[in-house]
Each structure stands twice: as structure tokens, then as C-alpha cells.
Amino acid sequence: MSAPDVTVVVAVPDTMPYPAACLDSLVGQSLAPGRLEVVVVGDGSTDGGEALLDGYAARHPGLFRVVHQHDSGGPAAPADRGPAMARGRFVLFLGADDRLDPEALERLVAAADAWGSDVVVPKQVGVSGRLVPLGLFHAGAGSAGFTDSAPARALTGTELFLFDLVRCHGLLHDEESKVSSDRPFTPEACLRAGRVSVLADHDRYFPVLREDRGNVTERASVLDRLRGIAALQQVADELAESGHELDDIRARSFAWDVPRLLQDAFLLLDDGLQRRVCAEVGRMVERFGARQVYHRLPVAERLRLELAAAVGPEALRDQIRYEAAHGEPPVVVDGRRHYAGYPAFRDARLGLPDELFLLREEPPFEAAPPLSPAQQLWRGVVPEQLRRGLRRHPVWRRLANSANRGRG
Numbered sequence: 001m002s003a004p005d006v007t008v009v010v011a012v013p014d015t016m017p018y019p020a021a022c023l024d025s026l027v028g029q030s031l032a033p034g035r036l037e038v039v040v041v042g043d044g045s046t047d048g049g050e051a052l053l054d055g056y057a058a059r060h061p062g063l064f065r066v067v068h069q070h071d072s073g074g075p076a077a078p079a080d081r082g083p084a085m086a087r088g089r090f091v092l093f094l095g096a097d098d099r100l101d102p103e104a105l106e107r108l109v110a111a112a113d114a115w116g117s118d119v120v121v122p123k124q125v126g127v128s129g130r131l132v133p134l135g136l137f138h139a140g141a142g143s144a145g146f147t148d149s150a151p152a153r154a155l156t157g158t159e160l161f162l163f164d165l166v167r168c169h170g171l172l173h174d175e176e177s178k179v180s181s182d183r184p185f186t187p188e189a190c191l192r193a194g195r196v197s198v199l200a201d202h203d204r205y206f207p208v209l210r211e212d213r214g215n216v217t218e219r220a221s222v223l224d225r226l227r228g229i230a231a232l233q234q235v236a237d238e239l240a241e242s243g244h245e246l247d248d249i250r251a252r253s254f255a256w257d258v259p260r261l262l263q264d265a266f267l268l269l270d271d272g273l274q275r276r277v278c279a280e281v282g283r284m285v286e287r288f289g290a291r292q293v294y295h296r297l298p299v300a301e302r303l304r305l306e307l308a309a310a311v312g313p314e315a316l317r318d319q320i321r322y323e324a325a326h327g328e329p330p331v332v333v334d335g336r337r338h339y340a341g342y343p344a345f346r347d348a349r350l351g352l353p354d355e356l357f358l359l360r361e362e363p364p365f366e367a368a369p370p371l372s373p374a375q376q377l378w379r380g381v382v383p384e385q386l387r388r389g390l391r392r393h394p395v396w397r398r399l400a401n402s403a404n405r406g407r408g
Contacts, residue, residue: 005035005109006090006160009082012040013071016047018097023056025099027063030106038064039085041078044071049096076173083166091163098158108160111199118193120160123200157186165189174231183232187249191239222261222269226280229257233288247293254290259301262308267320274313282309299340299357311350319344336362 008026012019026038040057042050050068057064065085072078079093090109094100104122112120165171169192173185190196236249258281266274285291285305294302300323307316322329322343332341339357344350 002034004037004088005031006037006092006105007082007086007088007163008036008038008105009079009086009091009093010038010040010096011043011078011082011093012045012049012053012096013043013078014045014047014049015096016045016049016052019049019052022094022096022099023052023064025102026094027056027060028102029100030103031109033062035109036063036105037086037088039082040064040066041081042066042068043078044069072175076175079173080175083163086163089163090160091166092160093157095158105160107201108199111197112160112162115195115197117160117195117197118162118165119190119196121196121198122158122160123198124158159186159189161189162193165193174228183228184235187232187235188239191235222265222273222277223280225261226258226277226284229253230280230284230288233284237288247296250289251293251296253288254285254293254305255297255301258284259297259304262304262316263320264324267317271313274317278308278313278316281305285309294356299342299359303340303342303344303352303356306352306356307344307350310352315344315350331359332357336364338362 010019010022010026023038023040026036029036040053042053053064053066053068057066067081067085069078069081082093083091090112092105092108108120108122111117166189169188171185171189174183233250233253236246240246240249261277262281266277269277286309290305290309294305297305304316304319307319319342328340329345330341332339332345337354338359338361339345339354340359342357344352345357346354
């Protein structure tokens with residue numbers, strides 16, 4: 001029996017009733033029979049999920065392979081158990097509360113084969129308020145590097161991976177992380193891949209935000225999320241080329257992942273946890289060179305990072321409240337420089353550098369050279385309207401061109 005084209009790995013903890021829609025989307029794939037296998041790992045679910053999985057395996061014996069295990073306490077162990085059983089040329093990890101477009105896998109495999117891709121990033125569409133990185137899906141790309149920002153901004157674990165790449169490098173998910181366990185796996189796969197591609201021609205993947213906010217990323221603590229971000233940055237430090245590639249991965253975390261944890265929800269944490277979060281952000285800013293990419297971040301994001309890293313929770317709380325109450329700050333103009341006039345700007349108690357608030361700098365003004373005596377006489381004697389008319393006359397243009405050639 002020939003090997004299938006793709007193995008989809010689905011880990012199913014307590015996520016009922018969402019796995020049914022996920023598995024139905026796999027039953028409905030347009031790939032011909034035998035080209036797809038689904039390895040489903042029941043991760044100690046106690047909400048009826050185990051019986052649901054067995055029912056799908058009984059109804060679709062050539063499609064589903066189900067294994068049951070005790071609750072592992074996180075997404076990494078079941079995700080890694082799936083590839084150990086996989087037989088496909090490609091592997092894709094699918095959340096139990098997510099689903100695929102019917103043609104998703106067929107198109108992904110076709111694109112990977114046509115482009116010779118080791119990793120293909122599918123277009124994503126958020127459902128029920130789920131946030132996805134839409135900016136990289138304006139157009140497909142047979143080959144995309146981190147300097148194109150596409151892989152740097154994806155890194156969600158929903159990509160199609162060449163199984164030989166996974167096997168050759170022994171890629172594993174982070175079992176210590178309760179959230180974003182794919183953070184070391186996905187960036188390492190992309191950085192080791194010979195070719196990373198983006199398939200953006202259709203809505204292929206549908207991550208769903210559960211009504212009970214039960215997605216693992218939603219229920220994870222802020223410290224768990226920060227540890228996941230740190231794992232991504234550690235892989236980047238080890239494998240990414242210094243310069244644009246590394247800076248794009250840094251900017252991905254420090255322009256989006258970390259600042260979004262320093263918004264309104266930060267105010268709901270107790271004082272002790274706020275201080276721990278600020279200390280962890282400070283370590284990440286120092287360890288992973290966040291300040292080197294501050295110029296690529298909006299002022300509000302880099303300001304919250306710096307307040308957390310260098311000042312502390314009190315000033316960060318003030319900044320978050322100001323943003324919520326006032327939105328955009330006034331613009332402070334000082335010479336050619338335009339600054340965001342947040343209350344922290346030039347606050348002597350905080351001692352933050354002006355560059356942190358810089359919006360833009362106008363180019364230096366170049367004064368026109370002084371007029372010669374002949375030019376001054378010409379402007380004084382001949383009215384401006386007549387001068388403009390003369391400049392449009394063909395004879396005048398020939399004389400001007402002749403004079404310019406003489407000066408050349």
C-alpha cells in the first residue's frame with residue numbers, strides 16, 4: 001500500500017463539542033481516498049471526546065487512526081505522538097477546535113509539490129473573533145523568507161511540513177510550555193527549510209475562537225505566553241541569520257506578541273503578578289535585543305515595552321489607562337522632530353529617551369540660493385505674469401537650453 005500524501009495530526013483534550021466540526025472537515029477533504037490519513041490522539045478527555053473519536057474511526061476505518069492516552073497536561077506530548085505514527089509525505093497539525101476548507105489539503109500538497117516546498121503556510125481566516133495574521137496573505141509566494149515577513153508573522157503551527165524535514169532534524173514541540181508549544185517547532189522548521197511558501201489564493205484554514213474562550217491560548221496565563229514567546233526568540237537567536245532575518249523575527253514578537261499582553265488585561269492582574277510580568281519582559285528585552293528593532297514598532301508598543309522593562313508596573317498602568325481614555329496622544333513638535341506627546345514624554349522622574357516617542361523627523365530645509373543682480377533686476381522690472389508667459393515661449397526655451405549646454 002502506497003504512503004498517503006499527508007498526515008493530519010489532531011490532539012483532542014477536553015474540547016467538546018468542537019472536535020466533531022474539525023473531524024467532519026477532514027472527512028470532507030477533496031483528496032482522493034488513500035492520499036490522506038488522520039492520526040487522532042485522545043489526550044485523556046473526560047467530556048465524551050474519546051467515544052466521539054472511536055465512532056469516527058469505526059465509520060471511516062481507512063481514514064482515521066485513533067490512539068488514547070492519559071491527560072498529558074499540555075498540547076506538546078499528543079502533538080509529538082502523532083508524527084511517531086505518521087506515514088504521509090507531509091504532516092499538518094490541526095487544533096481540535098479548528099477546521100479546514102474542503103480543498104485545503106489538496107491545494108497545499110499540490111503547491112508544495114509544484115514549488116518544491118519544505119513548508120507551506122496556508123491562508124487563515126479567523127472565526128468568532130479569533131485573530132489571525134492577515135497581512136501576509138495578500139498574495140501567494142512560491143518562496144518566502146523571513147525578510148519577507150510572511151513566515152516571521154505566521155509561526156502558528158498550522159503550516160504544512162515536509163515530514164522528512166521533521167524527521168531529519170528531530171523537531172519536537174515544547175513539553176514545558178502549556179501554550180504555544182509549537183513556538184520552537186515551527187520557527188526551527190522554517191529556518192531549516194530549503195523553501196518556505198505561502199498559499200494565499202483561497203481561505204484554506206479556519207481557526208475558531210471558542211464561545212467559552214476555552215482555546216488553550218485563551219486560558220493560558222500571561223507568564224505561560226511569555227515563556228512561549230521566549231522559546232521562539234531562543235530558536236531565532238540560534239538559527240536565524242543576523243541582520244534582516246533575525247530582526248524580522250524579533251519584530252514579530254516585540255511589535256505584537258508581547259505588547260498585547262501589556263494592555264487592559266494587565267490591569268486585572270494583582271500587583272505581585274504585574275511585577276513578575278514586568279521582570280520577565282525586561283529579561284526578554286535585554287536578552288533578545290528588542291531595542292534594536294524599536295524603530296520598527298509603533299510608539300505605543302515600544303513605550304509599553306520600555307515602561308515594563310525599565311520602569312515598572314506603576315508607570316505602565318498609567319500608560320495603559322491613558323491609551324484607553326484618550327487614544328492617540330497630541331503631537332509635540334520640536335524643531336524638525338515630531339513626538340508622541342504621552343504624559344511619560346520628558347517626564348524627569350521616568351528618564352525615558354526622546355527617541356522612544358519619535359514619530360518622524362522632517363528633512364532639513366534647504367534655502368534657495370541668493371539671486372544674482374541680473375535676476376533681481378529682471379524680477380523688479382518684469383511683472384510675474386509676463387515672466388511666466390515668456391518662460392513658456394519656444395524661443396525662450398531654446399535660449400535656456402542653449403545656456404544650460406554652455407554651462408555644461
